[in-house]
Amino acid sequence: MCIIAAMILSATACGKTDYFEREETAEPEETETKHDPNAELIVQGKTVNVPDICEMSLDYLSISRDVKPKEPGSTYSQYSAADGKVYVDLCIAYKNLDTSAVSAYDTMKCTLVYADKYEYNGFSAMEIENRSDFESSKAVSVSPLSTEYIHYLFEVPDEVRTGGEGITIYLTVGGKEFKIEADPKAIDIVGLEMHPGADAIEVKSKTVVTTENCEFNVNTVVVTNDVVPANPGDYYAHFEAEPGKLIVDMSLYYRNISSTKIGVDKIGKSTLVLNDRYEYSGFVVAEKNDGTEFTDADATSILPLETGNIHHLFMVPEEIKGGNDPVYICFTIDNKKYKYVMR
Numbered sequence: 387m388c389i390i391a392a393m394i395l396s397a398t399a400c401g402k403t404d405y406f407e408r409e410e411t412a413e414p415e416e417t418e419t420k421h422d423p424n425a426e427l428i429v430q431g432k433t434v435n436v437p438d439i440c441e442m443s444l445d446y447l448s449i450s451r452d453v454k455p456k457e458p459g460s461t462y463s464q465y466s467a468a469d470g471k472v473y474v475d476l477c478i479a480y481k482n483l484d485t486s487a488v489s490a491y492d493t494m495k496c497t498l499v500y501a502d503k504y505e506y507n508g509f510s511a512m513e514i515e516n517r518s519d520f521e522s523s524k525a526v527s528v529s530p531l532s533t534e535y536i537h538y539l540f541e542v543p544d545e546v547r548t549g550g551e552g553i554t555i556y557l558t559v560g561g562k563e564f565k566i567e568a569d570p571k572a573i574d575i576v577g578l579e580m581h582p583g584a585d586a587i588e589v590k591s592k593t594v595v596t597t598e599n600c601e602f603n604v605n606t607v608v609v610t611n612d613v614v615p616a617n618p619g620d621y622y623a624h625f626e627a628e629p630g631k632l633i634v635d636m637s638l639y640y641r642n643i644s645s646t647k648i649g650v651d652k653i654g655k656s657t658l659v660l661n662d663r664y665e666y667s668g669f670v671v672a673e674k675n676d677g678t679e680f681t682d683a684d685a686t687s688i689l690p691l692e693t694g695n696i697h698h699l700f701m702v703p704e705e706i707k708g709g710n711d712p713v714y715i716c717f718t719i720d721n722k723k724y725k726y727v728m729r
Contacts, residue, residue, distance in 0.1 A: 421497075421499070421563065422563040425563040425564055425565040426563075426565070427564070427565055427566070427567065428442075428443075428557070428564050428566050430444050430446075431444075432444075436560040436562060437483075438483055438484065439483055439559065439560040440484075440559060440560070442478050442480045443479045444476075444477075445477040445478060446475075446477050446574065447474070447475070447476055447477070447555075447566065447568055447573055448474075448573060448574040449472050449474055449475070449547050449573050449574070450472060450473050450475055451466065451467045451471075451473070452464050452466045452467070452664075453465040453473050453475050455519055455520055456513060456517040457516065458519075462519045463519060463520050464520070465511070465539060468541065470543065470544055471541050471542060471544060472544050473539050473540065473541055474539070474540040474542055474546070474555075474573075475538075475539055476508075476538040476539075476566070477535055477536070478535070479533055479535055480528060480533065480535070480536050481531070481533040482528040482529065482530055482531065482532055483530075485530055486530060487528060487529050489523070489524070490512040490523035490524075490526050490527060490534065490536055491523040491524045493510075493528065494536070494538070494557050494559045495557070496508050496510075496540075496555055496558075497556045498540040498542070498553055498554070498555050499554045499555075500546050500549075500552075500553050501549070501551035502551075502552075502554075506540045506541075506542055508538045509538070509539055510523040510536055510538050510539070511523055511539070512534055512535065513534070513536075513537070517535060523536065538555075547570050548570075549570070551570075552567065552569055553567075553568055553569075554566070554567050585723065586716050587722065587724050588724070588725055588726070589603075589724050589725070590726075591605070591607070592604070592605070595724070596643075597722065598644075598720050599642065599644040600640055600643055600644070600653075600719065601640075601641040602638055602639060602640045603638070603639050604637070604638055604726050605638065605695070606636075606637045607634065607635070607636045607715070608634075608635050609633070609634050609706070610632065610635060611632055612626050612633075613625040613635045613697065613699060615677050615678055615679055616673060616695065617676060618678060618679075619678030619679055622678060622679040622680065623680045625699060627704075628701065630704055631701050631704055632702055632704045633699055633701055633702070634658055634700040634702055634706075635697055635699055636656070636697065636699075636700075636715055637696070637697055638695075638696045638697075639693055639694075639695060640688060640693065640694050641691070642688045642690050642691065642693075643690070644690060645690055647687040647689050648687060648688050649686070649687050650672045650683040650684075650686045650687065650694065650696055651684040651686075653719060654717055654720075655667070655668065655717070655718060656698040656700075656716065656718075657715070657717075658700040659714055659715075659716060660702070660706060660713050661712060661713075662712060667700075668698040668699060668715075668717075669699045669700075669701075670697065670698055670699075671683060671696075672686045672694055672695065672696050673694070673695040673696075673697070680697070698715065698717065700715075712729060713729050714727045714728060715728065
């Protein structure tokens with residue numbers, strides 16, 4: 387008998403059209419749109435009131451290649467910018483003062499102007515489930531007297547971030563125009579740092595690496611839709627991939643050479659990186675009873691001079707199997723970064 391175990395992974399590499407209906411963004415042109423020169427300025431910490439329509443405030447403004455919800459859940463969606471571009475991410479806290487629900491899509495319309503002449507249209511999404519995920523603004527509503535967090539995203543050339551010219555975002559709410567002014571160099575930059583394996587030590591399959599507390603080697607790395615123990619017993623847990631996805635399973639042999647037991651959950655975290663851009667967090671389990679079953683990482687320790695078989699599991703889109711984009715797994719052991727290159 388087998389037991390299907392719930393697998394909670396962070397599938398953070400969702401393309402921007404995988405989950406949401408996205409509005410097309412036109413190529414920028416020198417703007418001839420007439421904006422209100424006296425538009426009310428919105429600044430951080432100030433609440434703006436539009437009578438009988440809403441109260442709103444600037445939650446944050448950031449620039450990122452990958453836009454994630456404020457408090458990402460174990461599984462969430464994100465928007466990823468095309469090569470050579472970034473997202474300017476405007477997040478507005480919007481409290482509905484109307485007596486009925488309003489579509490998040492209809493709450494506001496926004497335009498970004500760069501260097502006082504280049505204009506970009508955006509599209510919107512709303513955070514859901516306690517800010518842990520995104521949903522298309524066309525699919526959700528803001529209830530009366532409720533406050534929701536609405537993102538307006540503008541995909542712009544990276545030059546907007548580095549060019550030194552200012553940006554102005556115009557918001558139209560209830561027929562009234564507001565504006566937010568910012569220097570791109572002063573905006574929070576999110577997600578433009580190196581990927582976790584960029585400065586990691588590369589390891590090869592079956593090659594033993596010795597650290598202060600252990601000897602380890604990557605045993606196998608397989609891509610499958612069902613992960614089972616090495617020697618399944620009569621009763622065991624296994625991990626099935628969600629529809630349209632696969633699981634990358636990295637088996638790591640870990641020999642404890644320290645003088646005390648080491649908890650599997652303390653050994654280190656892991657991340658799979660696809661195409662030097664998309665990141666997937668790993669979920670760790672260990673084999674026990676001679677590989678007949680899996681056990682949770684936080685419930686398992688490896689005694690001195692014993693060897694454990696630790697599995698790092700990653701839920702990924704099934705397209706990973708037939709693609710040619712580079713893929714590697716980055717993991718940390720004894721505060722050092724290592725990576726295994728799959729292709």
